[in-house]
Amino acid sequence: MVIAKKFVINKYFEGEPKRSDLSLVEEEIPELEDGEFLIEAEYLSVDPYMWPYVYHVPLGSTMIGSQIGKIIQTKNSKFRVGEYIFANVGWRTHTVVNEDDGGVFEQTPYIMPDIEDLPRSLGLGTLGLTGNAAYFGLVEICFPNSGETLVVSGAGGAVGSHAGQVGKMLGMTVIGITGSDAKCKWIKEELGFDHAINYKTQDVAAVLKEIAPNKIDCYFDNVGGEISTIVLSQMNLLGRVALCGCISSYDGDPKILPKGTNIQPLILSAQLKVEGFLAMRWMNRWAEGFDQNLEWIRQNKIKYHETVTEGFENMFDAFIGMLQGNSMGKAVVKV
Amino acid sequence: MVIAKKFVINKYFEGEPKRSDLSLVEEEIPELEDGEFLIEAEYLSVDPYMWPYVYHVPLGSTMIGSQIGKIIQTKNSKFRVGEYIFANVGWRTHTVVNEDDGGVFEQTPYIMPDIEDLPRSLGLGTLGLTGNAAYFGLVEICFPNSGETLVVSGAGGAVGSHAGQVGKMLGMTVIGITGSDAKCKWIKEELGFDHAINYKTQDVAAVLKEIAPNKIDCYFDNVGGEISTIVLSQMNLLGRVALCGCISSYDGDPKILPKGTNIQPLILSAQLKVEGFLAMRWMNRWAEGFDQNLEWIRQNKIKYHETVTEGFENMFDAFIGMLQGNSMGKAVVKV
Numbered sequence: 294m295v296i297a298k299k300f301v302i303n304k305y306f307e308g309e310p311k312r313s314d315l316s317l318v319e320e321e322i323p324e325l326e327d328g329e330f331l332i333e334a335e336y337l338s339v340d341p342y343m344w345p346y347v348y349h350v351p352l353g354s355t356m357i358g359s360q361i362g363k364i365i366q367t368k369n370s371k372f373r374v375g376e377y378i379f380a381n382v383g384w385r386t387h388t389v390v391n392e393d394d395g396g397v398f399e400q401t402p403y404i405m406p407d408i409e410d411l412p413r414s415l416g417l418g419t420l421g422l423t424g425n426a427a428y429f430g431l432v433e434i435c436f437p438n439s440g441e442t443l444v445v446s447g448a449g450g451a452v453g454s455h456a457g458q459v460g461k462m463l464g465m466t467v468i469g470i471t472g473s474d475a476k477c478k479w480i481k482e483e484l485g486f487d488h489a490i491n492y493k494t495q496d497v498a499a500v501l502k503e504i505a506p507n508k509i510d511c512y513f514d515n516v517g518g519e520i521s522t523i524v525l526s527q528m529n530l531l532g533r534v535a536l537c538g539c540i541s542s543y544d545g546d547p548k549i550l551p552k553g554t555n556i557q558p559l560i561l562s563a564q565l566k567v568e569g570f571l572a573m574r575w576m577n578r579w580a581e582g583f584d585q586n587l588e589w590i591r592q593n594k595i596k597y598h599e600t601v602t603e604g605f606e607n608m609f610d611a612f613i614g615m616l617q618g619n620s621m622g623k624a625v626v627k628v
Numbered sequence: 629m630v631i632a633k634k635f636v637i638n639k640y641f642e643g644e645p646k647r648s649d650l651s652l653v654e655e656e657i658p659e660l661e662d663g664e665f666l667i668e669a670e671y672l673s674v675d676p677y678m679w680p681y682v683y684h685v686p687l688g689s690t691m692i693g694s695q696i697g698k699i700i701q702t703k704n705s706k707f708r709v710g711e712y713i714f715a716n717v718g719w720r721t722h723t724v725v726n727e728d729d730g731g732v733f734e735q736t737p738y739i740m741p742d743i744e745d746l747p748r749s750l751g752l753g754t755l756g757l758t759g760n761a762a763y764f765g766l767v768e769i770c771f772p773n774s775g776e777t778l779v780v781s782g783a784g785g786a787v788g789s790h791a792g793q794v795g796k797m798l799g800m801t802v803i804g805i806t807g808s809d810a811k812c813k814w815i816k817e818e819l820g821f822d823h824a825i826n827y828k829t830q831d832v833a834a835v836l837k838e839i840a841p842n843k844i845d846c847y848f849d850n851v852g853g854e855i856s857t858i859v860l861s862q863m864n865l866l867g868r869v870a871l872c873g874c875i876s877s878y879d880g881d882p883k884i885l886p887k888g889t890n891i892q893p894l895i896l897s898a899q900l901k902v903e904g905f906l907a908m909r910w911m912n913r914w915a916e917g918f919d920q921n922l923e924w925i926r927q928n929k930i931k932y933h934e935t936v937t938e939g940f941e942n943m944f945d946a947f948i949g950m951l952q953g954n955s956m957g958k959a960v961v962k963v
Contacts, residue, residue, distance in 0.1 A: 345897065517892035522885075539892040550857075553890040557852035557874040561904035562680065569896035 295322040295331065295365075297387035298605055300356040305348060309616065312609050315356055315384075322387055330372040332362030334386050334605070337626045338417035339612040341450075341515075342571075344543040349397050355383035356608075357397045361405060361416045362388065377405040379416050384608050386628060398573045408587065412599070418451050418623030419590065419597040425582035426537055426572035427455035427513075431463075433575070434535035434568050435511040439464030442505050444524050445486075447515030449476025451623035452537055454484055455586075456513045458595050461485050465511070468504060470497060470520060472618045479621060484596055498523045511535070517542045518553055525559040525567075534567040540616070598622030630657040630666065630700075632722035633940055635691040640683060644951065647944050650691055650719075657722055665707040667697030669721050669940070672961045673752035674947040676785075676850075677906075679878040684732050690718035691943075692732045696740060696751045697723065712740040714751050719943050721963060733908045743922065747934070753786050753958030754925065754932040760917035761872055761907035762790035762848075766798075768910070769870035769903050770846040774799030777840050779859050782850030783821065784811025786958035787872055790921075791848045792821050793930050800846070803839060805832060805855060807953045814956060819931055833858045846870070852877045853888055860894040860902075869902040875951070933957030 300315045325331060337360040346357055359381045364374050369392060372378065381396025382388040395401045405416045418424060430452075431437055443460040447453040448469025457480060460467040468488040469480045477489035488504045490497055497520060501509070508529040514521050517539025525534070542551050560567055575582065589595035600620035602611035605628045615624035635650045660666060672695040681692055694716045699709050704727060707713065716731025717723040730736045740751045753759060765787075766772055778795040782788040783804025792815060795802040803823040804815045812824035823839045825832055832855060836844070843864040849856050852874025860869070877886050895902055910917065924930035935955035937946035940963045950959035 345893070514892075517890060517896075521892065536892060536896050539890070539896055542890045542893045550889045550891075550893055552887050554885045555852060555874070555877045555888040556885075556891065557849075557856065557871060557904075558680070558877045558885055560902060561852075561871050561874055564904045564906060564909065566901065566903040567895060568901040569892075569899045571899060574899065 295387050296320070297322050297385055299386070300384040300608055302347060302350065302352055302354055302356055305352065306344060310344060310609075310613060315609060317606060322389060325366055325368045325389060328369050329389050329391055330364050330367035330369045332378060332380060332382075332388050332390055333365050334360045334362045334388070334628050335377065336361045336414040336417055337384060337605070337608060337628070338422070339608065339615050339624045339626065340422065341538050341540050341543070341616065343612065344540075344616065346397050355385055357381075358384050359396065359400075359417060359422070360385075361413050372402075372404070377413055378402045379405055379421065386605050398571070400573060400576060406583070411590065414599060414601070414623075414625045414627070415590075415597065417625055418599065419455060419595065420583050420586055422572055423451035423623055424455055424586040425575060425579060426452045426570075428459060428582045428586060429572060429575040429578070430535040430537050430570055431456045431459050431511075431513055434570055435513060435533045437463050437465055437511050441510035442466045442468065442507065443511040443513065444468045444470065444501070444505070444509050445513045445515070446470045446520055446524065447538065447540065448480050448486065448489065449473065449618075449621055450515060453513065453515050454480055454598070454622055455595060457486050458484050460511075460513075462589070462594055466505075468501070470524075476621055479598065492520055498527070501527050513537065514539070516540050518551075522554040522556060522559070525556055525563075525565065528559075528563050528565055530563050532563055532565045534565060536567055536569040600624045602626045604628070630722050631655070632657050632720055634721070635719040635943055637682060637685065637687055637689055637691055640687065641679060645679060645944075645948060650944060652941060657724060660701055660703045660724060663704050664724050664726055665699050665702035665704045667713060667715060667717075667723050667725055668700050669695045669697045669723070669963050670712065671696045671749040671752055672719060672940070672943060672963070673757070674943065674950050674959045674961065675757065676873050676875050676878070676951065678947065679875075679951065681732050690720055693719050694731065694752060694757065695720075696748050707737075707739070712748055713737045714740055714756065721940050733906070735908060735911060741918070746925065749934055749936070749958075749960045749962070750925075750932065752960055753934065754790060754921055754930065755918050757907055758786035758958055759790055759921040760910060760914060761787045761905075763794060763917045763921060764907060764910040764913070765870040765872050765905055766791045766794050766846075766848055769905055770848060770868045772798050772800055772846050776845035777801045777803065777842060778846040778848065779803045779805065779836070779840070779844050780848045780850070781805045781855055781859065782873065782875065783815050783824065784808065784953075784956055785850060788848065788850050789815055789819055789933070789957055790930060793819050795846075795848075796820050797924070797929055801840075803836070805859075811956055814933065827855055833862070836862050848872060849874070851875050853886075857889040857891060857894070860891055860898075860900065863894075863898050863900055865898050867898055867900045869900060871902055871904040935959045937961045939963070
């Protein structure tokens, strides 16, 4: 008999998620039916989207999220014991999976390709959601050109650090905005960003004016809010904004949005294009992103960093730490 | 000797434009030099863009704007006496024009095609800036499809009333938001909009929910601000927003933008594309827009309304009346 641990949503987040909003409970795993297989989580992802998207499932549901798990039992010939799969089954140690289970984004399980010496956790980040968000978002939404200036907010995070490196490969001047000196140092010295700004200690508007005298052409936005207002106000005519996240505005009931500067006058005067996107939009090109990012890792053109928290019971700590900006690169939990 | 009257910018607008911000002065017109020609204004345009764009010219300049004028003297063989031209020369009765004079949008003068029985003032509206903003903005930014739902704000204005009619021709369900019952009646009964909402007397969010149960696919936005927040929050996945104006946010120094709801969470969750544009972007296709709109007028598919103020000295009244929503359709001044 297999006993699963899982986190259940007790209460929708009000403001920043609280430990008591989720409960860790145990559950007995039933016998498999035809077509099902049982996976044991190896790595679980914690991502900013979980904050706003929790409202998409009913109270009492398992907390949303994806994992890399090992198949330990199967009654489905396409999914064999010993294989590792990516699955959107939430915060659970053991899960009975059906090949149609897609979770909140309707992304069904797939077998992780063999990536040899690389950690399988990359399937949750650089070779998964965040890598594809960075790759497709920059290329398909920002229409980047060599010689242009790209600003990335949340640049010390999984998506931002990746998007900036893609920008460098495309010949752009890349400026990253982060919330710590350590992240600034990492993106500049390790990842090759041209400039890094710590928004907590520097005057973002003044520094941008100085380091981007020809203004900004593309903005890969992970934060929204007033940092974005500053960036938008320094953009060139016909600038492009890929809106990947707005962590500054997830605070509270999504029906009661926070107030800030009206950005329409900025969008209008510079004739900007601001497009929100989820990486899932390119679900039918998922493998293309995976293969491209894997090739870039092998060529040492994309460097990654993972902040790994040990222990399934520490999921909440990993989640809140990531939201508070304490992690660098991709935050994952190793069971 | 020709004496011109002109309005000069004394003071940048602070909040809503005040009469004292402009001065009406007289000026003696000098002898023409080679290449120049002298025009006498017949119709002048007043448009919302003049409010924010006044900051683009130095204090003491002639107030910005365009006009249809008759050539009364010439030293340029391409521009003959008796012809009518469109020119961006500001609020002036008589002007020495050089064929390179483009004004704040760098749109150089052109000879008005003969439109026979139609009023030449259309060259400032339906067959000019506002008609082309509506036509290109809807088609090129909103990517409209038959069967989709289009919301137009500022729907009783020159651009909005035109954009909604183009939407109808394309097979869309069209909802107009305006600020008076008279405009609601006009766009619904005369122009064929499916629905009209008076935002001053109706609950826009509740009415939209009722009349657009399948949500909104395209939004042609002339106003920005909280009306737009309501519309954005009821849009479908991958909705498109053509941001043509944000009259609600022109109030005051453009460097101190008004506050409102953060729209990034709305753009992100529905993966919207919000694009600001000026019709001038399609300067090289100007004649295409002119010809298309003229054909539609002839076919009675585009109906127009002009609010005509008589007398050059009443330019300011026409301008402020248009800004306050007192005009219907295109506001022009007949000298």
